[in-house]
Amino acid sequence: MKVGIVQFPGSNCDEDAWFAVVDQLHEQAVMLWHKDHDLQGADVIVLPGGFSHGDYLRAGAIARFSPIMQQVAAHAERGGVVIGICNGFQIACEAQLLPGALLRNNVGYRSLSVTIRVERTDSPMTAAAPIGACLTMPIAHGEGRFTMSEAELDRLEGDGQVLFRYVNADGQPTPDANPNGSMRNIAGICNAGRNVVGLMPHPERAMEPLLGSSDGRVLFESLLVAANA
Amino acid sequence: MTATPRQGDPVISPALVAEHGLTPAEFDKLVAMLGRQPTFTELGIISALWSEHCSYKHSRAVLRTLPTEAPWVLQGPGENAGVISIGDGLAVAFKIESHNHPSAIEPYQGAATGVGGILRDVFTMGARPIAMLNSLRFGSLESPRVRYLVGGVVKGIGDYGNCIGVPTVAGDIMFDAAYDGNPLVNAMCVGILREEDLIRAKAEGVGNPVIAVGARTGRDGIHGASFASEDLSHDSDAKRPRVQVGDPFTEKLLLEATLEMIASGNVVAVQDMGAAGLTSSSAEMAERGDVGVVIDTLKVPVREQGMTPYEILLSESQERMLVVAHKGREEAVRAILAKWDLHAEVIGEVIAEPVYRVVEGDHVVAEFPGTRLVTDCPMYTPEAKEGAAVIALRARDVHAIPPKAEERDLAWTLTRLLSSPTIASKQWVYRQYDSTVRTSTVLGPGAADAAVLRIRGTTRGLAVKTDCNGRYVYLEPRVGGRIAVAEAARNVACTGARPRAITNCLNFGNPKKPDVFWQFKEAVGGMGEACVALDTPVTGGNVSLYNENPHGAIYPTPTIGMVGVLDDVAHATGMAFKAAGHPIVLLGEPTAELGASEYLSWIHGVVAGAPPACDLTRERALIDAIVEAIQGGYVNSAHDCSEGGIAVALSECCIADTLAPIGATVSLSPWDALPDRALFFGEAQGRIIATASDLPALLAVAAKHGVPAQVIGSTSPAASGLVITGAGRELRASLEELAYAYHGALERALSRAVSSELPVAEVTA
Amino acid sequence: MTFRVAVHVLPRRGILDPQGKAVCGALHSLGFAQVADVHVGRHIVIETTAESAAAASASVTAMCHKLLANPVTEDFSIASVEST
Amino acid sequence: MTFRVAVHVLPRRGILDPQGKAVCGALHSLGFAQVADVHVGRHIVIETTAESAAAASASVTAMCHKLLANPVTEDFSIASVEST
Numbered sequence A: 001m002k003v004g005i006v007q008f009p010g011s012n013c014d015e016d017a018w019f020a021v022v023d024q025l026h027e028q029a030v031m032l033w034h035k036d037h038d039l040q041g042a043d044v045i046v047l048p049g050g051f052s053h054g055d056y057l058r059a060g061a062i063a064r065f066s067p068i069m070q071q072v073a074a075h076a077e078r079g080g081v082v083i084g085i086c087n088g089f090q091i092a093c094e095a096q097l098l099p100g101a102l103l104r105n106n107v108g109y110r111s112l113s114v115t116i117r118v119e120r121t122d123s124p125m126t127a128a129a130p131i132g133a134c135l136t137m138p139i140a141h142g143e144g145r146f147t148m149s150e151a152e153l154d155r156l157e158g159d160g161q162v163l164f165r166y167v168n169a170d171g172q173p174t175p176d177a178n179p180n181g182s183m184r185n186i187a188g189i190c191n192a193g194r195n196v197v198g199l200m201p202h203p204e205r206a207m208e209p210l211l212g213s214s215d216g217r218v219l220f221e222s223l224l225v226a227a228n229a
Numbered sequence B: 001m002t003a004t005p006r007q008g009d010p011v012i013s014p015a016l017v018a019e020h021g022l023t024p025a026e027f028d029k030l031v032a033m034l035g036r037q038p039t040f041t042e043l044g045i046i047s048a049l050w051s052e053h054c055s056y057k058h059s060r061a062v063l064r065t066l067p068t069e070a071p072w073v074l075q076g077p078g079e080n081a082g083v084i085s086i087g088d089g090l091a092v093a094f095k096i097e098s099h100n101h102p103s104a105i106e107p108y109q110g111a112a113t114g115v116g117g118i119l120r121d122v123f124t125m126g127a128r129p130i131a132m133l134n135s136l137r138f139g140s141l142e143s144p145r146v147r148y149l150v151g152g153v154v155k156g157i158g159d160y161g162n163c164i165g166v167p168t169v170a171g172d173i174m175f176d177a178a179y180d181g182n183p184l185v186n187a188m189c190v191g192i193l194r195e196e197d198l199i200r201a202k203a204e205g206v207g208n209p210v211i212a213v214g215a216r217t218g219r220d221g222i223h224g225a226s227f228a229s230e231d232l233s234h235d236s237d238a239k240r241p242r243v244q245v246g247d248p249f250t251e252k253l254l255l256e257a258t259l260e261m262i263a264s265g266n267v268v269a270v271q272d273m274g275a276a277g278l279t280s281s282s283a284e285m286a287e288r289g290d291v292g293v294v295i296d297t298l299k300v301p302v303r304e305q306g307m308t309p310y311e312i313l314l315s316e317s318q319e320r321m322l323v324v325a326h327k328g329r330e331e332a333v334r335a336i337l338a339k340w341d342l343h344a345e346v347i348g349e350v351i352a353e354p355v356y357r358v359v360e361g362d363h364v365v366a367e368f369p370g371t372r373l374v375t376d377c378p379m380y381t382p383e384a385k386e387g388a389a390v391i392a393l394r395a396r397d398v399h400a401i402p403p404k405a406e407e408r409d410l411a412w413t414l415t416r417l418l419s420s421p422t423i424a425s426k427q428w429v430y431r432q433y434d435s436t437v438r439t440s441t442v443l444g445p446g447a448a449d450a451a452v453l454r455i456r457g458t459t460r461g462l463a464v465k466t467d468c469n470g471r472y473v474y475l476e477p478r479v480g481g482r483i484a485v486a487e488a489a490r491n492v493a494c495t496g497a498r499p500r501a502i503t504n505c506l507n508f509g510n511p512k513k514p515d516v517f518w519q520f521k522e523a524v525g526g527m528g529e530a531c532v533a534l535d536t537p538v539t540g541g542n543v544s545l546y547n548e549n550p551h552g553a554i555y556p557t558p559t560i561g562m563v564g565v566l567d568d569v570a571h572a573t574g575m576a577f578k579a580a581g582h583p584i585v586l587l588g589e590p591t592a593e594l595g596a597s598e599y600l601s602w603i604h605g606v607v608a609g610a611p612p613a614c615d616l617t618r619e620r621a622l623i624d625a626i627v628e629a630i631q632g633g634y635v636n637s638a639h640d641c642s643e644g645g646i647a648v649a650l651s652e653c654c655i656a657d658t659l660a661p662i663g664a665t666v667s668l669s670p671w672d673a674l675p676d677r678a679l680f681f682g683e684a685q686g687r688i689i690a691t692a693s694d695l696p697a698l699l700a701v702a703a704k705h706g707v708p709a710q711v712i713g714s715t716s717p718a719a720s721g722l723v724i725t726g727a728g729r730e731l732r733a734s735l736e737e738l739a740y741a742y743h744g745a746l747e748r749a750l751s752r753a754v755s756s757e758l759p760v761a762e763v764t765a
Numbered sequence C, D: 001m002t003f004r005v006a007v008h009v010l011p012r013r014g015i016l017d018p019q020g021k022a023v024c025g026a027l028h029s030l031g032f033a034q035v036a037d038v039h040v041g042r043h044i045v046i047e048t049t050a051e052s053a054a055a056a057s058a059s060v061t062a063m064c065h066k067l068l069a070n071p072v073t074e075d076f077s078i079a080s081v082e083s084t
């Protein structure tokens, strides 16, 4: 597996994604500069967290026009795997690679450890995770309130595109467990083709016990399973 | 050549000189230095350079007494940041700086630009920032203005650091009416570099180009440096346009481009354009390199039409840097900056002639002979005399203060203390800070007495913390100065790190007042003693004077930023009890001391008595012991006793881990003879509560270092709560009530403020 | 010719506007009890050159579609076109 | 009577507007080269009751001074007052 990590000028989780893939998974990775046009043969594209272009106006709104995003969109179109984490999720929504929008949190910026429940295994980021698994990892964002119309949301749920929900210690998606006001506690989704995944929590920050959690590993390992399937 | 006035320059009158903050004697010195009357531009330059903020004219003599050397110190005071070696060819650059005055006027932008400035100080040394800390002091939360300031400052710090992608991992906050009207906002940045990449901000090489990099220069913040050197009075509101606005995104570009530029070998020196902007950065770089420099203001990229040299030189527009490049490498420098969408403009040159010259095209608007523009400032040693009121307060017998009726229940007192904003959990604050980005935060805010970061590629870790109890310093400055260092060191040691060096931010009132200058001299003296005893030299810092308003000065607050190194980061130790059944050991001993405590202040509204004594030999032994015990693997948790004493410290150990609280049953009967309030809530120094994984080994290490160690109880299941007996009394509390008091207090106290702060905070995306 | 075009971008009705709600609450606590509701959006001012006011307005509309407003959650309107 | 009062809040001239700068840059890279400058502020709509349009406007002005605009860095103006 070769992972291409897109570097926007304000990306700041690009290195963390690199360490997760290279140091922890011992897989290949390549950094892709946002002004370039070449995915350098990467099978999986990661849009990492950060503040791509300062996140002025709306998070991800400007980044989606970066030159490399044309190739990323074409890759997704071909069925290639694209993973958007945090700001990457916002960019993917703005670029309409994923449905919905990520609005300002109902409570301001939130940095803390959350628990998310895996809702589906039929996606490249959950293929190795058991359904109902509760994973603990950090969030750190100001605009992560997943939003779309109720009708679209019903369709999204019906099509099994909701991959992760924020849950409490008992695994229940309660209002208390919802850190940002996301509709129906949604923490991550995929597109209809199931090859583009976006999530607000940071699995790349939960790869080692030294840092408090290694629950993010299974999501990255899922990429491998998916790549070899 | 000589400088001549520009058309339209105001006439230099005594009133204009006074407006620029120069005394008549200082003005005479300027005239003597030039051998003629200054131009308006020159007056502006000197007003900035000789401001307290840039020249340290009231503090330099005292600062010289601080210890600054150790084998591991690579760069002491005088540079953008201090640097120490941490082994494996790696070094750490770190510095703390205040942004008190701007934050008092516009909390969001004031705090944000404070973070931006300290980040630049670190990355201009060639270091990649890896952690931010912040030390905050606010007035009473009863005041809506204070709540507004808290909300704005915290959001400003958070938004800036979060956007840059440097984790904010630790800090400290205290609330006291002494800071009403004069909040303190001190930000610290820690960066890492390879020793050989260290670069100093020293202009060198005649003919080398001087390049302005980054944001364009606008009219914002003109005279911020001299503004930071005045008391805040009511007409400070009129000075609002001086406030600067931060752009963290541009700063991120600047950070990446600067590190790339330094790595490329194309540049000689890099300096942040901070306070007094272009003027101080160019003058300081020239001074360090002992060379002359010429700047052409027409070449400086500006944001607005018609800016005068005076405005261009003194603007404090953010996210700008001054770079001296190797001659002929201008294009290479430009190419790196272009990659990051940044502009660079050659605006001047290093010259052999020992002058500081500013031209506007072919018109010389300022020219100073010599290269010691900053240090040739007049120096002062004001009168120092302790205030009579403080002497009386210190002498007061605080044990004579009768307890309140409710205090018959010790749990009442404890829960009240736990919800004092100074003691309560700062979760409301650090949940607004990204503390986990860069995937190196081993122990983040709230998890331990200091934050711990791993150093990639090694087994080592770095521990960092800020501290200072201004109330102690107020009541007895020398002791308070010592304690600030000792507590910071203890906090770092409690994680298993050997304290290595400090940076400091000296926040005081008006130094021209004898009692304030006495506080300053004494506090710095105490700080220096502690640094010698603990082997933690001072590598840099910042002085912020004139923190006062018509109602009086702040508590003298010499904030310490401590850096320590863990040999093995796998041993990093938090403060939370880990499991039931672990023996609890008290290292150090309780005393009868109660003076200057949070107990007296919060429960009785009394600020009096002497602060606890600080025996530096015992502090050193305690630190040596805890570091050795943790690195030996004998310790499960460690937490020092600070504000609120042993009862608060034990409570924090029980409830720090919100998901898995642990109970404790403790007997303090060896000290039954002590007054009960001192035993439970007194703030005797030099104490650590540790749980042992290997009790005999822990006790043996303590004995080896001559540190008193007592098994005082053991941890228990959460349901059994916290039980402490001693001095003939018993304290019983459930963990739920302790957690409610501690974890939610700040949020409850601030809840009204949060909403009233919102729209302003929405200024940036 | 040069124009100054002002655009309003507001959260679409029916989409939760926590910012508007928070401001409304803050106004109440400041004693402005008469306030029934608040909506917070963006006010964007574009200085641009164009052949005519109509052309300026058309090009800013295109900017809104492409960048300035999120089609999923926001509505925009051209508030004014002034020649400068 | 009930009114809908619209307020514009913009960064004060001379004070850096990083958001406006970023949006201007983005519009250029999208091919809108004709854009000379952009300012991004807030558009706030207040639904309120008042005796008269003048009273509504006066009370919203008071809200701006107290809360809606940051007097240090922003300017505001009442854009419209409609009776509803």
Ligand SMILES: Nc1ncnc2c1ncn2[C@@H]1O[C@H](COP(=O)(O)OP(=O)(O)O)[C@@H](O)[C@H]1O
Residues within 6 Å of the ligand: B133, B134, B135, B136, B168, B169, B170, B171, B172, B173, B422, B423, B426, B429, B430, B444, B445, B446, B447, B448, B449, B450, B451, B467, B491, B640, B642, B643
């Ligand atoms: N402003 C702040 N920013 C980030 N973390 C903070 C801040 N204030 C306090 N903390 C964190 O909260 C915890 C308790 O801090 P403090 O009360 O200062 O402890 P101590 O009394 O041991 O010095 C520490 O982990 C500290 O780093």
Ligand SMILES: [Mg+2]
Residues within 6 Å of the ligand: B449, B491, B639, B640, B641, B642
């Ligand atoms: Mg401590």
